[in-house]
Amino acid sequence: MTSLKSFHTFGFSAHAKKITHLNSVADIKSALPLHRPFYILGGGSNSIFVDDFAGEIVKINLRGxxxxxxxxxxxxxxxxxxxxxxxxxxxxxxxxxxxxxxxxxxxxxxxxxxxxxxxxxxxxxxxxxxxxxxxxxxxxxxxxxxxxxxxxxxxxxxxxxxxxxxxxxxxxxxxxxxxxxxxxxxxxxxxxxxxxxxxxxxxxxxxQAKLPDPSQLGNAGSFFKNPVIGKPLLKSIREKWPAIPSYPVSDEQCKVPAAWLIDQLGYKGKTLGGILCHHNQPLVLANTGIGTGRELLQFARKIRDDVLVTFSIKLENEVRLLTTNGLIDL
Ligand SMILES: Cc1cc2nc3c(=O)[nH]c(=O)nc-3n(C[C@H](O)[C@H](O)[C@H](O)COP(=O)(O)OP(=O)(O)OC[C@H]3O[C@@H](n4cnc5c(N)ncnc54)[C@H](O)[C@@H]3O)c2cc1C
CATH class of the missing domain: 3.30.465.10 (Uridine Diphospho-n-acetylenolpyruvylglucosamine Reductase; domain 3)
Structure with missing residues (x-):
C-alpha cells in the first residue's frame, strides 16, 4: 500500500494499493486497460481520500x-x-x-x-x-x-x-x-x-488573506457548492432571514452563498474531532492534522442536514469524496 497523504491537499493518512505516474501520452496508452477501481489524479486539491483506496491511482504528470x-x-x-x-x-x-x-x-x-x-x-x-x-x-x-x-x-x-x-x-x-x-x-x-x-x-x-494555505492547514477549498434555488423559495426564506444574499442566474433561479447559510447556523470556527469549519471562510472544512475521514463525513453531513432543516436547501459537495471503491456523494 502507498500513502496518499502527500497526494491530496486535505492530507488524510489514507493509502492506495498502487500509484502509477503517467508522464506522456505513450505512458497513458501503455497503462491501458485500467482495472477498476482506479482514480485519475491531478494535484489532489479537489479530491479527499476519506478511506484507504482499494485500487490504482493514476497520477497525471504530462508537462509542456x-x-x-x-x-x-x-x-x-x-x-x-x-x-x-x-x-x-x-x-x-x-x-x-x-x-x-x-x-x-x-x-x-x-x-x-x-x-x-x-x-x-x-x-x-x-x-x-x-x-x-x-x-x-x-x-x-x-x-x-x-x-x-x-x-x-x-x-x-x-x-x-x-x-x-x-x-x-x-x-x-x-x-x-x-x-x-x-x-x-x-x-x-x-x-x-x-x-x-x-x-x-x-x-x-x-x-492569501482569506483562504487557508493547504500546506499549513489541510483543506480542499470550498467543501460545498453554492446552491441554486427557485425565487419562490428565496422569497419565503427572506421573510425570516431578510439579509440572505442572492445572485440571479436566470429569470426563475438565483444562487445563494453556502458560506452565509452555514455561518447563520454558528458553525464558523467550530470543530468536530480533528475537522474545523474555517474561521474566515465557513465553506472550507479543514483537517487540523488529526482529523479522520469518518469525522469529516459526520461533520459535513451534520452541516448539510442543519441547512436543510433550517432553510429547506440541500447542499451538495463540491469536493470529490473517495472511499475504498471510488467516489461517493455525501
Ligand atoms: C485552497 C483551495 C482553494 C480553491 N479555490 C478554488 C476556486 O476558487 N475555484 C474553484 O473552482 N476551485 C477551487 N479549488 C478546488 C481545486 O483547486 C480545483 O477543483 C482544481 O481544478 C483541482 O485540480 P487538481 O489537479 O488538484 O484536481 P484533482 O483533485 O486531482 O482531481 C479533480 C477531479 O479531476 C479529475 N482529473 C484530474 N486530472 C484529470 C485528467 N488529466 N484527466 C481526467 N480527469 C482528471 C479527477 O479524477 C477528479 O475527479 C480550491 C482548492 C483549494 C485547496
Missing part, C-alpha cells in the same frame, strides 16, 4: 506549453500536468490576459475543465477552445470542442458522460488580444483602471 498567435488571439496548448497557478502567471507575464482572476487556484491544468473552475467573476470555460483526451476504452486520442463540453457552474461533461472514461492530456486555450477587465467582484471593484497584473496581484493578496 505551446503558444501560437493570430492577429486577434493567443492560442495556447497546455499539457494536463502543468500547475494551474504557474500557467496563469506565465500568461500574465507574457501579456496574454484573461485568466488573471483565476490566480492561486491550486491543482493542475488538466483538472480545470472538470469542474469548470471559477473565481472572482470568471470561469475557465470562457477561455477554453477544446480539450484533448485519451479515450480509455480504445486508447484513441480525441478532442472535444468547448461548445460540446457541457460547461456549467462547477460542472462539465467530464463529471457525467465522460466521467472515468477519459484522461485529459491537454487543454487548448484561446485568449483574445483585446483584453476585457472583470472587476465586478468585491474588493476588485475598488481598483482604479487596473492592469491584468494588478488584478492578478490583488486576487493573490485576497486569497
Amino acid at each position: 506549453i505551446e503558444c501560437n498567435e493570430t492577429q486577434e488571439d493567443f492560442g495556447i496548448k497546455v499539457k494536463a500536468g502543468e500547475n494551474w497557478h504557474e500557467f496563469v502567471e506565465y500568461c500574465v507575464k507574457r501579456g496574454m490576459y484573461g485568466l488573471e482572476n483565476l490566480a492561486l487556484i491550486p491543482g493542475t491544468v488538466g483538472a480545470a475543465p472538470i469542474q469548470n473552475i471559477g473565481a472572482y467573476g470568471r470561469e475557465v470555460s470562457g477561455f477554453i477552445q477544446s480539450v484533448d483526451y485519451i479515450e480509455l476504452a480504445t486508447g484513441e486520442a480525441k478532442s472535444i470542442l468547448q461548445a460540446d463540453c457541457g460547461f456549467g457552474y462547477r460542472d462539465s461533461i467530464f463529471k457525467h458522460e465522460l466521467s472515468d472514461k477519459v484522461i485529459i492530456t491537454a487543454v487548448n486555450f484561446v485568449l483574445p488580444k483585446k483584453w476585457v477587465v472583470e472587476q465586478s467582484y468585491g474588493e476588485l471593484a475598488n481598483l482604479s483602471n487596473p492592469t491584468a497584473q494588478d488584478i492578478f496581484d490583488k486576487v493573490v493578496k485576497i486569497r
Whole structure:
C-alpha cells in the first residue's frame, strides 16, 4: 500500500494499493486497460481520500506549453500536468490576459475543465477552445470542442458522460488580444483602471488573506457548492432571514452563498474531532492534522442536514469524496 497523504491537499493518512505516474501520452496508452477501481489524479486539491483506496491511482504528470498567435488571439496548448497557478502567471507575464482572476487556484491544468473552475467573476470555460483526451476504452486520442463540453457552474461533461472514461492530456486555450477587465467582484471593484497584473496581484493578496494555505492547514477549498434555488423559495426564506444574499442566474433561479447559510447556523470556527469549519471562510472544512475521514463525513453531513432543516436547501459537495471503491456523494 502507498500513502496518499502527500497526494491530496486535505492530507488524510489514507493509502492506495498502487500509484502509477503517467508522464506522456505513450505512458497513458501503455497503462491501458485500467482495472477498476482506479482514480485519475491531478494535484489532489479537489479530491479527499476519506478511506484507504482499494485500487490504482493514476497520477497525471504530462508537462509542456505551446503558444501560437493570430492577429486577434493567443492560442495556447497546455499539457494536463502543468500547475494551474504557474500557467496563469506565465500568461500574465507574457501579456496574454484573461485568466488573471483565476490566480492561486491550486491543482493542475488538466483538472480545470472538470469542474469548470471559477473565481472572482470568471470561469475557465470562457477561455477554453477544446480539450484533448485519451479515450480509455480504445486508447484513441480525441478532442472535444468547448461548445460540446457541457460547461456549467462547477460542472462539465467530464463529471457525467465522460466521467472515468477519459484522461485529459491537454487543454487548448484561446485568449483574445483585446483584453476585457472583470472587476465586478468585491474588493476588485475598488481598483482604479487596473492592469491584468494588478488584478492578478490583488486576487493573490485576497486569497492569501482569506483562504487557508493547504500546506499549513489541510483543506480542499470550498467543501460545498453554492446552491441554486427557485425565487419562490428565496422569497419565503427572506421573510425570516431578510439579509440572505442572492445572485440571479436566470429569470426563475438565483444562487445563494453556502458560506452565509452555514455561518447563520454558528458553525464558523467550530470543530468536530480533528475537522474545523474555517474561521474566515465557513465553506472550507479543514483537517487540523488529526482529523479522520469518518469525522469529516459526520461533520459535513451534520452541516448539510442543519441547512436543510433550517432553510429547506440541500447542499451538495463540491469536493470529490473517495472511499475504498471510488467516489461517493455525501
Ligand atoms: C485552497 C483551495 C482553494 C480553491 N479555490 C478554488 C476556486 O476558487 N475555484 C474553484 O473552482 N476551485 C477551487 N479549488 C478546488 C481545486 O483547486 C480545483 O477543483 C482544481 O481544478 C483541482 O485540480 P487538481 O489537479 O488538484 O484536481 P484533482 O483533485 O486531482 O482531481 C479533480 C477531479 O479531476 C479529475 N482529473 C484530474 N486530472 C484529470 C485528467 N488529466 N484527466 C481526467 N480527469 C482528471 C479527477 O479524477 C477528479 O475527479 C480550491 C482548492 C483549494 C485547496
